Amino acid sequence: MSHDQSFVVAVVGATGAVGREMLRTLEQRNFPVSRLVALASKRSAGQVLPYGKSEIVVTELGPQSFEGVHFALFSAGASVAREYGPIAAKAGAIVIDNSSAWRMDPEVPLVVPEVNMAAAQHRPKGIIANPNCSTIQMVVALKPLHDAKRIKHIVVSTYQATSGKGHAAVEDLLAQARAVLDGKPVEATVFPGQMAFNVMSDWKPGDADYSEEEWKMVHETRKIMGDDSIGVSPTTVRVPVVNGHSESVHVQFHEPITAEEAKRLLRNADGVVLADEPYTPGKHPTPAAASGTDPVYVGRIRDDVAVKGALNLWVVADNLRKGAALNAVQIAERLIKKA
Ligand SMILES: NC(=O)c1ccc[n+]([C@@H]2O[C@H](COP(=O)([O-])OP(=O)(O)OC[C@H]3O[C@@H](n4cnc5c(N)ncnc54)[C@H](OP(=O)(O)O)[C@@H]3O)[C@@H](O)[C@H]2O)c1
Known part of the structure; x- marks a missing residue:
């Protein structure tokens, strides 16, 4: 080549x-x-x-x-x-x-x-x-922080779009939404129940009452980061969004970090767009805005209020593109x- x-x-x-x-x-x-x-x-x-x-x-x-x-x-x-x-x-x-x-x-x-x-x-x-799409956007956001302070434990909850389940799943969401708005009974064709105006976990079961999707986040994060000591506690959830996955991520490190340091590390990180504004309702990365674009958006970076030296962040990306x-x-x- x-x-x-x-x-x-x-x-x-x-x-x-x-x-x-x-x-x-x-x-x-x-x-x-x-x-x-x-x-x-x-x-x-x-x-x-x-x-x-x-x-x-x-x-x-x-x-x-x-x-x-x-x-x-x-x-x-x-x-x-x-x-x-x-x-x-x-x-x-x-x-x-x-x-x-x-x-x-x-x-x-x-x-x-x-x-x-x-x-x-x-x-x-x-x-x-x-x-897996959820893992990709999380590791893009966390790698610069891992390099600086070495991650000990991640607690992640996902808000995953229906496009992550394929073309037919999006059609199912839209048809269900129309049925709900028309006051008709909801018939699920792809999801295991009502997805429109609802939230659910719809992945196949895995070991120990976690879903397969949750185990993917555990094992894949470790393999990509090259560090089997990283603890990952995932809860994966499907939301009635057409496209774009969001994640609420709590991270603890071997060395303490502050939100300000994390923002400095992520400001020019490869593949990341940092949303740096102070909290304002609705002014943070959203799947609707991320859809159709390339970056991983990281916002709402905060010092954890209970665990000293730990962080909370909000990570959003287009699951069909970066994912x-x-x-x-x-x-x-x-x-x-x-x-
Ligand atoms: N959606 C996401 O966000 C996402 C993210 C990461 C990874 N993935 C993975 O990517 C893969 C595809 O996901 P998707 O969301 O694009 O699903 P999808 O919309 O259901 O599309 C599936 C595709 O696979 C083709 N296909 C199915 N069976 C086939 C067969 N026997 N021979 C040849 N082609 C076949 C289908 O072709 P026909 O038109 O002929 O049926 C269609 O083009 C899955 O493994 C999924 O886990 C998806």
């Missing part, structure tokens, strides 16, 4: 919420694409998707899909990634997968460019994993620059 080269890029799951964002991100960032291959299941073969000022026709994913492909960006779920990731890697592509399939494999780097880009250089399986598509494209961009 060299700087002035352009690349054949395959997007697996191109019709999905992340896949569509992937196409937008590649185009908006002028990723050097010589040929784009949009792949999905048989259901969507022949569908036409917008790609910049032009369009691209979706083809059915199959074992031959990766011939000549340099980068295969996967966002088609874990079983597709498990089956086709190694096929794409064998065909010579660098695979960057958004699903949970490969994240905790010791031979697969789990990468957030602002935090641990060096890990992406060692990829014995030819696969790089993109972390998925953008992170994957940034990994590819940085690999190209290094080569």
Whole structure:
């Protein structure tokens, strides 16, 4: 690979919420694409998707899909990634997968460019994993603080958008909201109950009465930060927001830190936009404002009132962009620059 080269890029799951964002991100960032291959299941073969000022026709994913492909960006779920990731890697592509399939494999780097880009250089399986969306935005915000004072314990509650569950989940929220406003009964098609005007935890169960999503935040944070001693106490919650995840984060450190020091560290941090104003109702990062943008917004940084030297912060980002598509494209961009 060299700087002035352009690349054949395959997007697996191109019709999905992340896949569509992937196409937008590649185009908006002028990723050097010589040929784009949009792949999905048989259901969507022949569908036409917008790609910049032009369009691209979706083809059915199959074992031959990766011939000549340099980068295969996967966002088609874990079983597709498990089956086709190694096929794409064998065909010579660098695979960057958004699903949970490969994240905790010791031979697969789990990468957030602002935090641990060096890990992406060692990829014995030819696969790089993109972390879970909630984990990505949290570690982008916390890495500069970890470098300065070493994190001991994180208590995080998430406020996750419906787009994090895919395209169909957003449609379910909107249909439910219409039903509620029309005074009709709510029929849930994707969520396990009423999501409109409601809040719930809707992830699969994991060990010890935590959800799988909560365990992802525990294990992935440690792997990305390269520090298994970090304690993570998560509660993941879905809110009736279309797009953009928010997080309330309490952090304790091995050395005390003040809110002022944290703001100084985050003011110029890679990938972060610091919202520095004093508390004013409604004047803080929100998912509606973050949606469609790239940064991780950090605001409401406060000294904890009960635990000396600890912090509370509010972290918001677009889960489809930094939480998925953008992170994957940034990994590819940085690999190209290094080569
Ligand atoms: N949404 C987020 O914020 C987010 C963030 C991080 C990671 N992720 C992960 O990214 C992946 C995709 O999520 P999403 O939200 O984009 O889901 P989605 O909207 O439901 O899209 C799923 C995509 O996968 C394709 N697909 C499904 N089964 C397939 C098969 N057998 N062969 C080929 N393509 C297949 C679908 O194609 P068809 O049109 O043919 O069905 C569609 O393009 C998941 O693993 C998810 O966990 C999502």
